[in-house]
Amino acid sequence: MKGATVPEARVIPLRADESGVGTRPCRRPGAQGQGRRPPRAAGEPPAPSPVRPEPEPTAEQPAWEAALEESLDFVRRRLTGDYTVDEFGFDRDLTDGLLLPALRPLYRKWFRVETIGMHHVPAEGGALVVANHSGTLPLDSMMTAVALHDDHPAKRHLRMLGADLVFRLPVLGALARKQGGTLACNPDAERLMTSGELVGVWPEGFKGIGKPFRDRYKLQRFGRGGFVSAALRTGVPIIPCSIVGAEEIYPKIGDLKPLARLFGAPYFPITPLFPLLGPLGMIPLPSKWYIEFGEPIRTDTYTPADADDPMLVFNLTDQVRETIQHTLYRLLSQRRNAFLG
Template sequence: MIAESTSVERKRNSQKAKVVAPPTGFRLPKPIRRLQRQAPMYALQAVSALSVRLRELTGRDVIDLGRIMEVVQFIYQQRELARRGSNYAVDDFGFDPQWTESFLTVFKSLYHDYWRVETTGVEHVPATGRALLVANHAGVLPWDGTMIKTAVFVEHPHPRHVRALVASQFMGMPVMSWFLRRTGQAVGHPDDTRRLLERDELVLVFPEGTRGTGKSFRDRYRLRRFGRGGFVATAIRAQAPIIPVSVVGSEEIYPMVGDLTPLARLFGLPYFPVTPFWPWLGPLGMIPLPSKWRIQFHPPVEVAHLPPKAAEDQHLVMTLADDVRDTIQRGIYENLKLRRGVFF
């Protein structure tokens, strides 16, 4: 509303204020309302006292106060973010960094406690500037992408967001599409990859695509072909280093023993997995198994010395793609040897 130009006009157009009576009805006594506000603090004090007492009795930490505080912080962050309403900013892809970082408590719990991820070579990821991360893909659902993103944000001395490229089929699902875009993912298309790299982002690509996540358990840790090396051509044009990433552990979270192709076609999915628990246990069958994970970031493959026109040399592109694939495959075998067992 635009204010009137003079005080006379404002006085003429003003109206008497209406006295609004407080809403009638039952209202809790003031001491009870104060107790409601202070209840979380009292609860934390009680848990802290119980933790100290249990430590005195057992000689070890039975209650992880740090983890409890992380949960409290997560709930508080979600409440604060909900109060933003529509007053928040996203980029052209729908990415909301503040909202994404609020879920770090959940992702870190999966990373440290559930899958007990051991990460090496994260120093090869640049602290600034663009880079293309290329990894093997497995596990029916893309939990490997989530753990790679968490590893860079948690383990790197300069935490950064990784923008993963996702198959177009998943971007067509109503709820999942919204969540993926909100947390920084984009459609696995060369144009989106180029735009992200031009903004000096870290981009994560899975050349195996759904052929990797949908392969049978008997073919675990055997890499599929990397297509025609499109990721290499994109990296050359963007002058972005390629960082191979080997992931061990994702193959066992949903051991895929079959594929119901007719149902997959019915629902428009690349595959409809059958595991020892899905679909027999219903929603419980979607809980991933607590396998032991290892993630290795390899030294970057530099392409800065190549002119952008080299991206049209198919022989060169395929040679580099094969080299990246071989590096990832060797890393998988080496990390399998270092892992004592599937769940240890």
């Protein structure tokens, strides 16, 4: 309607690192307010992000009625702008009210995910979750985010670090940012962890999710250990995460490189069902998943200057990689069937 105003969400800043560590911003494609972020005044507390508890059905209120009430309340908040978005684009209200519920059927019914070692993930404060990457499409990262929210007592949100390509994709890039994702670069990772956020990284990148099925559960190179440097500078624990089950959802048996170059993608996969069955081939196979969080590797015994020691960074990177690889082998040895568990 002419003259009507569109409500906008409030933008809240993260808690800045008073030491100045990691304050140089990265250029994040698609983020609102590109460029330098306005500094927070000294001593100014961060604006709290509202946490709205889900209504519990009572004897007088059936479950469907409580769900309907929550849905209507969600729609009202979106229409009136009664929600907040942080400086990275994370929309907690949209994530809890729409994105995570959309992923739960996959998590609970299709992949039947079981989590192990959730007590190793701290209930508060910064931490870095480092996981193996596989599956042709990165569903493993999304299932890990659901696990940490639904199965952790503190219902933690995972702030995922992704490649630049992820945020250039139409629609999906915007949704990834609203779910808390940001560009995989050290300044952003350090800023998030210093602010007490739980950050997730998949160091294998496209080499991991795009590897052929014959190389399943064989970890690829972990890059140069940038995630270790970020953890050392912020003093947060590194939590190894091993995911079994994702390798079987889209068994990659071939790669159409001309089409990959045409679309600007790292690969164009051929699976037993895709592209043979067209869109139906995009349905993931219902493998049984296990996600295990290992014992945290402490970094607070080092100084931020140790992040510039290449030998230390290499040794810690190798320790994380070997921990994940050995855990994968153990979980696979205990699994009887890829689809039945």
